[in-house]
Amino acid sequence: MEQESELVTGEAVVLDVRAAKLASRGLAMIVDVTIQLIALFVAMLVLSQVAAFGDEALALTLFLVTLVLIMVGYPVIFETLSRGRTLGKMALGLRVVRTDGGPVRFRHALVRGLAGFFIDFWALGLLGAVAVITSLLSPNGRRVGDYLAGTLVIRERMPAARTPYVGMPPQLAYWASQLDLTRLPNELALAVRQYLSRTSELRPEAVEALGHGLAQQVAATIGAPVPPGVPAWAYLSAVLAERRQRDQAKLQPPVQYGQPPYSPQAPHYPQAVAPAPVTQPVAQPIAQPAAPPEPVPENPFAPPG
Template identity: 30%
Template sequence: MHFFNRITLQTPESVELEFTLAGIGNRALALIIDYLVLGLTLLGFLIAWAILSVQLFDLIENFVTNGPNFGLWLLAIFFIIMFVIYVGYFVLFETLWRGQTPGKRFAKIRVVRDDGRPIGLQQATLRALLRPFDEFLFIGAFFIMFGRREKRLGDLVAGTIVIQAQTSIVSPTLTISEQAKLLYEHLLQIADLSPLLPDDFAIIREYLQRRGAMASKARIALAIKLAQQVKNIIDLEKLPENVTPDVFLEAVYLAYQKRD
């Protein structure tokens, strides 16, 4: 069962770290916010450059007879500075904020190296320089959606991945309802939990920990889907009467730990 796209990385010290990949939705949200901030920054520069260039052009035109050539030079410098601001925005924030930009911080995602370590100037620069190629014809989105590690071209070249940075949504303790506490003993009698693997149990536990932070509609849909898969694994025809998927999953969580 794979409801959370997780990845396990091994550090140079042979320590295994587990992360949840950010997903294209969170990355798109972060990019929208970043482009709003970047757009305001570029607009401010554009206004300042327009005022400065007019003054410079009027000043130098009095000494240089070939005024149009000077205008072309100003235009070239303008585009170079615009590109530097565009690239520098992502490089600066991702380097100083340990893989986050304002948009990524809002979306609670972060860029890390393939071994789980924070990115540095080199990785941030490579990702920023390749961003225009990723956004051309949505090539980056294509790679993210169909790649196993959800990497765009910049990630592939820089050796990075984008993960969820929020950890507070996972509660260290589970809230188990009284109905589930009564149900789990009955479940041990009517169902064989031996086909339920440790990985399956881990998914159930993770859902129960994360469900409090989910939107109601998404939580209900995920609980139904997960409960159905658990029923199929343990060969249970239907849920006991008046038992919700959440209560069933709580009971399975308890029963799995109490099984012989």
């Protein structure tokens, strides 16, 4: 069986994951142990050739070194290079992560590998009995090596995480647009988000008590008290929805507008609307009577005789 779990990353991002329990981890362990036994069998065939030449001490030393490298080095190397996956975990869709959701590093893999060899499985683990008992007693299926390293094995092959929708109350839309939310920390916003996503799962008195406490913290942080007559959940929804809307607006690219078809700087545009070209030809015939009188031919377009 498997159990849903929530991890919170250092960036205050909630990861809805499913912790791998005994069944899936056991199958992955069987795959890894099979690979390790095959590697040990090949190593023994090679080392037997060394013992055939009479150097049994050297063969025994090499065998012990090879045993440690295969049983401890195999999970450590794979989990370090593949960020938490051995061949068995790859086949079952599992991954080792830190308890804060981050990827494991060499020190985490080394602690898990050493604890697995000496405590969970082989040396003192009674062929995995210690790991089985610890995993059954742990709410997230963790063994001793996970507790020592601060890790957790999760399932990767899952549907996309559901993100609860936090809507803006229409009555508070304009009020929320005037708020200064730059001082609202991510940790408090995350707590509000988790509270709003679980209001349907809590009793009414718990919803009221938790909402009032979170509303007071938010109000003290952003400097905007809860408006009179507004419930705590509506106040928190408005603050969180406005914060999300502003964050999404920052990610939108600026809108590029095209050049208008007629630019005011174009030389022909002011001439087309200016009255001077229209009135100028009319003014010339009016000014002609003031000129000295001249004989006008009968046809004004005919050359003078």
